[in-house]
Amino acid sequence: MSLIVTGADRYSPDKLPQLEAYVDEQVANRSWSLDANVTLLRFYQFSPASVKPAIVAKVLIKAIMQAPAQDYKCCITLLPERLLQSDESVYKVVQLANALETSRFGDFWNAANTCRDLLGGIPGFYESVRGFIAHTLVHTYGRVTKRTLADCLKLEGATLEQYLSEKCKSAGWSIVNTPAGEVVGLPKNDDNQSVVKRTQELIRFDQVAPMLKAVTVGF
Amino acid sequence: MGGLQEFYTVPDIVKQWAHYFYRHIRERNIPEIQSMYEISFLKLSDRYYKASPWPEVQHIAEVVDHDHVFCLLYKEMYFRHLYARCQPTLRDRCESWDNYIDLFGLLLTSNVNMQLPNIWLWDMVDEFLYQFQSFCQYRGKVQSMSPEEIENLKKCDKVWNIVEVLNILQALVDKSGIVAELEGDGGARLSQLEGYYPQSSNVLRMLGYFALTGLMRVHCLVGDYFTALKAIYPLNLHERTHLFTPRIPGAHITLFYYGGFSYLMQRRYLDAARCFNAVLLYIYRVKAAHRNSPQYEQMLKKNEQMYSLLAVCLALCPAAAKSLDENVLMQLRERQSDNMAAMARGDIDLYDSLFRDACPKFVTSTPPAYDQATTNTNQLAFRAQLNSFLLEVRSQQTLPQLKQYLLLYSSIALGRLAALMDVEEGALRQQLLCLKAKQRQLKWDGGKDMTAGTWTVASDLEFHIDVDAATGREMVLVSDSQTVATYAPLLAHHISRFEEIVRDLSLPPPVAAAAAAAPAAAAAPAAARA
Numbered sequence: 245m246s247l248i249v250t251g252a253d254r255y256s257p258d259k260l261p262q263l264e265a266y267v268d269e270q271v272a273n274r275s276w277s278l279d280a281n282v283t284l285l286r287f288y289q290f291s292p293a294s295v296k297p298a299i300v301a302k303v304l305i306k307a308i309m310q311a312p313a314q315d316y317k318c319c320i321t322l323l324p325e326r327l328l329q330s331d332e333s334v335y336k337v338v339q340l341a342n343a344l345e346t347s348r349f350g351d352f353w354n355a356a357n358t359c360r361d362l363l364g365g366i367p368g369f370y371e372s373v374r375g376f377i378a379h380t381l382v383h384t385y386g387r388v389t390k391r392t393l394a395d396c397l398k399l400e401g402a403t404l405e406q407y408l409s410e411k412c413k414s415a416g417w418s419i420v421n422t423p424a425g426e427v428v429g430l431p432k433n434d435d436n437q438s439v440v441k442r443t444q445e446l447i448r449f450d451q452v453a454p455m456l457k458a459v460t461v462g463f
Numbered sequence: 464m465g466g467l468q469e470f471y472t473v474p475d476i477v478k479q480w481a482h483y484f485y486r487h488i489r490e491r492n493i494p495e496i497q498s499m500y501e502i503s504f505l506k507l508s509d510r511y512y513k514a515s516p517w518p519e520v521q522h523i524a525e526v527v528d529h530d531h532v533f534c535l536l537y538k539e540m541y542f543r544h545l546y547a548r549c550q551p552t553l554r555d556r557c558e559s560w561d562n563y564i565d566l567f568g569l570l571l572t573s574n575v576n577m578q579l580p581n582i583w584l585w586d587m588v589d590e591f592l593y594q595f596q597s598f599c600q601y602r603g604k605v606q607s608m609s610p611e612e613i614e615n616l617k618k619c620d621k622v623w624n625i626v627e628v629l630n631i632l633q634a635l636v637d638k639s640g641i642v643a644e645l646e647g648d649g650g651a652r653l654s655q656l657e658g659y660y661p662q663s664s665n666v667l668r669m670l671g672y673f674a675l676t677g678l679m680r681v682h683c684l685v686g687d688y689f690t691a692l693k694a695i696y697p698l699n700l701h702e703r704t705h706l707f708t709p710r711i712p713g714a715h716i717t718l719f720y721y722g723g724f725s726y727l728m729q730r731r732y733l734d735a736a737r738c739f740n741a742v743l744l745y746i747y748r749v750k751a752a753h754r755n756s757p758q759y760e761q762m763l764k765k766n767e768q769m770y771s772l773l774a775v776c777l778a779l780c781p782a783a784a785k786s787l788d789e790n791v792l793m794q795l796r797e798r799q800s801d802n803m804a805a806m807a808r809g810d811i812d813l814y815d816s817l818f819r820d821a822c823p824k825f826v827t828s829t830p831p832a833y834d835q836a837t838t839n840t841n842q843l844a845f846r847a848q849l850n851s852f853l854l855e856v857r858s859q860q861t862l863p864q865l866k867q868y869l870l871l872y873s874s875i876a877l878g879r880l881a882a883l884m885d886v887e888e889g890a891l892r893q894q895l896l897c898l899k900a901k902q903r904q905l906k907w908d909g910g911k912d913m914t915a916g917t918w919t920v921a922s923d924l925e926f927h928i929d930v931d932a933a934t935g936r937e938m939v940l941v942s943d944s945q946t947v948a949t950y951a952p953l954l955a956h957h958i959s960r961f962e963e964i965v966r967d968l969s970l971p972p973p974v975a976a977a978a979a980a981a982p983a984a985a986a987a988p989a990a991a992r993a
Contacts, residue, residue: 314730321848346893347897424934
């Protein structure tokens with residue numbers, strides 16, 4: 245099902261149950277519709293009595309999973325601060341998001357550890373978050389030590405090796421042998437290697453044409 | 464009628480004004496309607512109703528044939544004047560709401576055969592939302608109300624209700640068919656004919672057009688920045704060729720203020736700076752022509768607010784300065800250079816105070832709990848947005864200092880840099896990753912969806928981390944930033960300045976020229992920046 249809310253329906257509370265059901269559906273089949281979820285959170289803001297914190301927490305977790313897209317930011321500014329502080333699950337999810345947003349991956353994993361039940365109910369959560377962390381690393385590191393990788397991704401031993409071998413197959417990562425031991429080579433992009441950028445100056449003829457006319461008119 | 468007149472007399476000249484105003488509306492004489500609306504109404508207000516409301520509608524109904532539509536229009540102006548010059552009571556607020564419901568309801572359902580000046584139609588949408596905001600502020604101050612007033616207020620749950628407000632704006636958009644029209648030709652016809660199509664009324668079309676901006680504003684006021692940017696579809700702040708709003712400064716400034724602010728709150732500083740740049744340049748060009756307009760003060764206020772917001776954008780993303788017009792940059796430095804230096808040092812209080820001064824008046828969308836309200840609930844919405852903004856600022860607080868260190872080296876071991884900065888290695892690694900992440904942002908690059916874009920690196924410092932093969936240590940490598948002097952934009956700018964000077968010198972004397980230049984000046988920025 246894809247739920248599209250348009251026109252006058254956009255602000256009609258009749259849609260609330262459908263939108264709430266749709267959140268569970270998105271959780272189950274790993275899909276995401278920012279538009280529908282923002283509509284739901286807007287209803288909640290307009291009618292505080294109908295807020296279901298458990299659903300808010302789910303929407304926020306799903307929004308975090310969209311990173312690096314800013315969907316979490318789109319959602320969080322719609323919610324009253326009271327709700328963010330009073331409900332324990334919602335509060336924890338906010339802490340998770342703030343840690344990820346500032347690349348405090350260690351803090352993130354510690355916080356995630358305290359709400360495993362909540363996160364375990366969202367299929368694909370860890371996968372998505374590791375995807376985002378890996379994305380951040382790939383845009384910062386040319387080569388990275390296994391230690392740093394292990395800390396950031398919270399993977400050790402065999403699970404780390406398995407993760408790496410999958411990345412080597414699918415995403416262009418590589419294991420590099422150096423005198424100092426094995427390090428992981430990350431695919432090259434504009435951000436993780438030295439590039440000297442030169443801006444080329446372009447000036448269109450029509451920008452100088454009047455000037456040429458002005459200076460040559462006396463001759 | 465006779466009995467009433469003993470208590471209340473309407474000056475003849477006011478009656479005459481109403482009569483002729485009504486006649487011009489019937490005759491669809493746009494220039495006359497506009498002049499009576501913009502000039503005579505204000506003059507009469509100053510003369511007879513400086514601090515009191517205009518006559519209630521029944522006192523002038525006789526001279527306007529008791530025309531239903533005209534009476535609704537008159538009441539719209541009556542309440543607008545009352546809000547501006549007097550303190551509206553709860554009753555006034557309710558009656559004005561009812562009047563908007565009747566007026567918009569009529570325009571939506573019946574085929575009115577009217578032409579009204581576009582400026583009035585814009586003012587209607589603008590005032591409708593102003594009164595909505597005003598009501599939200601009013602009901603939040605429960606602690607200063609009498610029990611009787613609270614009892615009355617409780618009965619008004621439909622009045623200025625946010626869902627109703629959104630529904631009305633949405634209905635104006637839907638019923639006017641404006642979206643389909645703008646999708647069709649990008650607004651070319653509308654902007655060319657200024658909305659006055661032969662053989663058809665401009666009223667619903669233009670109300671729909673302005674309601675797009677209205678929707679953006681309401682969504683922004685409740686912290687829904689994503690929907691705010693979606694709401695003006697298919698208008699687009701980056702493609703301004705056929706944008707009609709530059710003809711009406713209030714409409715144009717509102718559109719770009721809320722648009723730029725929504726981008727800012729979504730961490731899209733490049734796009735925000737672009738919006739502010741465009742509209743600040745516009746204000747710079749048109750403000751002289753509007754010196755005597757009643758909106759002049761408001762225009763200057765928004766101008767200053769947007770320079771503050773632009774300063775915030777640049778403090779958080781210095782690379783955004785590259786896209787600014789030379790003139791805007793100069794004006795910005797004049798006003799904000801001290802502030803910008805302090806923000807670059809991570810002065811949170813300054814971010815706080817600039818945000819406070821320049822942010823929209825957020826609304827708490829739900830009524831307070833009337834029986835237990837002890838504090839002013841209006842602050843709730845504002846606090847939430849302020850805190851959300853400051854959270855983002857704090858997450859970047861240490862980055863300027865980090866950049867200062869990085870500028871000193873072309874390569875340095877991570878451990879050594881950590882020791883120099885007196886932080887843990889892990890903390891430094893986190894800051895470096897954070898700096899990289901914060902340098903990436905979405906930037907609009909075409910298409911009608913303003914929320915779309917591609918990821919762009921907006922940085923004034925390029926670096927990456929690598930592992931030294933011999934030692935296994937993490938090294939921070941800072942790219943040579945080659946500052947290439949860019950002459951081309953500067954030259955192009957001076958050429959056009961030179962052209963303008965030459966053109967001005969060859970113009971007729973200023974008195975005649977000023978009148979002729981005013982409409983041209985208003986139209987010019989849209990074309991020039993397109």
